[in-house]
Amino acid sequence: MSSPEPWSASRAAGIVAEHKHLEGATLPILHALQEEFGYVDEAAVPIIADALNLSRAEVHGCITFYHDFRKAPAGRQQVKLCRAEACQAMGSDRLHGEILQRLGIDWHGTTADGEVTVEPVYCLGLCSNGPAAMIGEEPLARLSVDSLDAALKESRA
Amino acid sequence: MSRIKIFVPKDAVALGLGANRVARAIFSGAEQRGLDVEIVRTGTRGLLWLEPMVEVATPEGRIAYGPVSHGDVESLLDAGLHEGGAHALRLGNPEEIPFLKRQHRLTFHRCGVVDPVSVDDYRAHGGYRGLEAALGLEPAKVVEQVKDSGLRGRGGAGFPAGIKWNTVMLAENERKYVVCNADEGDSGTFADRIMMEGDPFNLIEGMTIAAVAVGATRGYIYCRSEYPQAFRTMRDAIANGVKAGTLGENILGSGKTFHLEVRLGAGAYICGEETSLLESLEGRRGLVRAKPPIPALKGFMGKPTLVNNVMTFTAVPWILEHGAKAYAEYGMGRSLGTLPIQLAGNIKQGGLIEYAFGITIREIIEEFGGGTFSGRPVRAVQVGGPLGAYFPDNLLDTPLDYEKMAAAKGLVGHGGIVVFDDTVDMAKQARFAFEFCATESCGKCTPCRIGATRGVETMDKVIAGNRPEANIELVKDLCEIMTDGSLCAMGGLTPMPVMSAITHFPEDFTRGASLPVAAE
Numbered sequence: 072m073s074s075p076e077p078w079s080a081s082r083a084a085g086i087v088a089e090h091k092h093l094e095g096a097t098l099p100i101l102h103a104l105q106e107e108f109g110y111v112d113e114a115a116v117p118i119i120a121d122a123l124n125l126s127r128a129e130v131h132g133c134i135t136f137y138h139d140f141r142k143a144p145a146g147r148q149q150v151k152l153c154r155a156e157a158c159q160a161m162g163s164d165r166l167h168g169e170i171l172q173r174l175g176i177d178w179h180g181t182t183a184d185g186e187v188t189v190e191p192v193y194c195l196g197l198c199s200n201g202p203a204a205m206i207g208e209e210p211l212a213r214l215s216v217d218s219l220d221a222a223l224k225e226s227r228a
Numbered sequence: 229m230s231r232i233k234i235f236v237p238k239d240a241v242a243l244g245l246g247a248n249r250v251a252r253a254i255f256s257g258a259e260q261r262g263l264d265v266e267i268v269r270t271g272t273r274g275l276l277w278l279e280p281m282v283e284v285a286t287p288e289g290r291i292a293y294g295p296v297s298h299g300d301v302e303s304l305l306d307a308g309l310h311e312g313g314a315h316a317l318r319l320g321n322p323e324e325i326p327f328l329k330r331q332h333r334l335t336f337h338r339c340g341v342v343d344p345v346s347v348d349d350y351r352a353h354g355g356y357r358g359l360e361a362a363l364g365l366e367p368a369k370v371v372e373q374v375k376d377s378g379l380r381g382r383g384g385a386g387f388p389a390g391i392k393w394n395t396v397m398l399a400e401n402e403r404k405y406v407v408c409n410a411d412e413g414d415s416g417t418f419a420d421r422i423m424m425e426g427d428p429f430n431l432i433e434g435m436t437i438a439a440v441a442v443g444a445t446r447g448y449i450y451c452r453s454e455y456p457q458a459f460r461t462m463r464d465a466i467a468n469g470v471k472a473g474t475l476g477e478n479i480l481g482s483g484k485t486f487h488l489e490v491r492l493g494a495g496a497y498i499c500g501e502e503t504s505l506l507e508s509l510e511g512r513r514g515l516v517r518a519k520p521p522i523p524a525l526k527g528f529m530g531k532p533t534l535v536n537n538v539m540t541f542t543a544v545p546w547i548l549e550h551g552a553k554a555y556a557e558y559g560m561g562r563s564l565g566t567l568p569i570q571l572a573g574n575i576k577q578g579g580l581i582e583y584a585f586g587i588t589i590r591e592i593i594e595e596f597g598g599g600t601f602s603g604r605p606v607r608a609v610q611v612g613g614p615l616g617a618y619f620p621d622n623l624l625d626t627p628l629d630y631e632k633m634a635a636a637k638g639l640v641g642h643g644g645i646v647v648f649d650d651t652v653d654m655a656k657q658a659r660f661a662f663e664f665c666a667t668e669s670c671g672k673c674t675p676c677r678i679g680a681t682r683g684v685e686t687m688d689k690v691i692a693g694n695r696p697e698a699n700i701e702l703v704k705d706l707c708e709i710m711t712d713g714s715l716c717a718m719g720g721l722t723p724m725p726v727m728s729a730i731t732h733f734p735e736d737f738t739r740g741a742s743l744p745v746a747a748e
Binding site for chain 2: 193196
């Protein structure tokens with residue numbers, strides 16, 4: 072995964088312009104902004120509102136409704152741990168406790184070195200091979216503390 | 229010597245178990261041995277405990293090996309993997325593996341077999357015969373086929389698909405839409421994902437048939453963001469379809485137009501509810517709409533919109549190719565055709581089982597699943613996702629049939645089955661059902677928004693042994709209000725897992741303070 076670009080209002084305006092012709096353009100725009108900058112900067116709100124003829128409140132409301140959109144940059148590696156039932160049946164609760172303890176963070180937290188952010192997720196569709204996780208967009212099945220460790224090291228390399 | 233074809237899945241489960249490393253190892257190992265090998269990245273056949281399952285094309289048909297790790301590849305190549313040679317991991321003809329052989333693969337017959345993004349491969353395996361049949365019929369006749377097949381919405385609600393199609397067909401408007409709900413958020417379900425990653429053209433074909441039938445020219449697939457592989461495969465397949473003339477203007481030379489686009493959700497479970505999905509697709513918060521008006525008359529952008537699940541659309545090409553009657557020969561009662569069942573959780577042999585309605589939960593768990601992964605006894609089984617009931621052993625002989633499941637106070641939902649062994653704490657599971665609802669509620673209606681939070685608090689008291697009997701009564705009362713007063717199935721069905729846990733596993737609710745309070 073390429074590292075995100077620093078926030079730029081002109082680049083953001085360009086991204087908004089590329090997508091504004093779409094029907095229901097808000098989500099595609101927000102995804103594209105997050106892809107580019109790693110989060111959706113507060114300063115993007117008026118740019119989007121202006122382009123789509125929406126109020127700033129509507130855009131803000133949309134950003135905050137969805138779990139995916141971040142208001143601040145995350146760690147270099149984003150880990151999603153599945154907390155849903157199928158993974159619970161494979162002991163995910165206990166595993167998550169161990170993982171968070173080892174990283175020294177809580178849910179939604181980022182390690183002190185800025186390397187890893189851990190988010191909860193409810194189902195990754197890997198339910199027959201749980202516990203499941205995802206690093207960036209790479210799925211991990213039959214997760215253990217060690218396999219997560221190895222995968223993080225590998226994607227850091 | 230002709231080129232050797234080796235098939236390595238790139239399904240998300242296979243990737244999660246190291247399929248890319250396996251593919252790389254095969255490629256370099258074959259190169260070292262001077263073998264002329266083509267590696268085809270397929271979807272999965274759904275035998276997920278055998279993933280990564282590698283197949284090789286031999287003159288006698290395909291031979292499978294699995295589960296293969298990258299460390300096995302050298303010994304596999306030494307054993308003559310490229311010729312189907314003997315090895316401890318050799319499974320033989322994959323279609324003879326009992327887990328697969330016993331199934332009724334109507335919708336999923338190409339999954340794991342074809343190159344997912346190749347139109348030619350799709351056609352070579354019978355693709356587009358359904359659309360060709362549909363293009364030769366009057367739209368009303370296509371709708372009639374869907375009606376006569378008995379197909380019901382596979383997303384969970386089980387509404388007769390043909391009636392929905394008919395409503396959209398009859399709605400008069402210059403612009404109509406076809407929308408696919410691919411926001412498969414239920415834990416324990418992955419059939420939509422496997423289809424989109426393994427046979428995306430089947431979905432494209434099903435949606436195209438729908439568009440032709442109801443008179444729509446534009447369609448969207450709303451795919452959840454937790455499925456990045458499925459999203460990319462869909463996007464690539466659509467692009468290839470446009471190039472091949474099976475999408476866009478003048479589909480298959482028929483003069484009909486259908487533009488299709490895949491959109492990404494943003495991590496909101498509620499957007500699997502069709503009106504919330506439409507709000508999201510229009511670019512707003514995914515707040516549930518009150519019905520009426522129904523989306524069939526006033527849906528996306530206020531226009532008549534056909535919203536169906538991935539599994540509903542993908543059942544259609546087979547129905548059009550083979551006829552409604554052939555489809556309706558599968559199943560029982562008013563649940564006709566096949567159900568893609570997803571077996572998950574604490575299970576030895578998990579995966580996708582497409583089978584005629586009517587098979588029992590026990591047959592699935594014991595005969596297909598081979599019991600729990602942990603080897604401990606099964607204690608509870610949640611059927612139909614996070615809003616489905618937890619069943620104890622004595623209800624496992626219930627057949628998977630919409631009406632029979634409802635009579636047992638459960639639901640078929642999207643066909644997910646999650647198995648728990650005897651270490652499960654059902655009070656904790658009941659608490660989780662409320663917690664999940666509190667996290668994912670859209671917040672529009674009070675019973676769901678407030679009820680879920682009060683439910684978590686009250687369950688915490690029960691678990692802590694704080695007047696458990698009185699607090700369980702309070703939970704029951706709350707469940708009644710949520711069932712009766714919620715706007716959609718999120719708040720309306722959260723009581724189902726809660727009440728089933730209380731009803732079938734009462735002993736877990738009165739242990740009181742001997743259990744630590746759940747730490748979430």
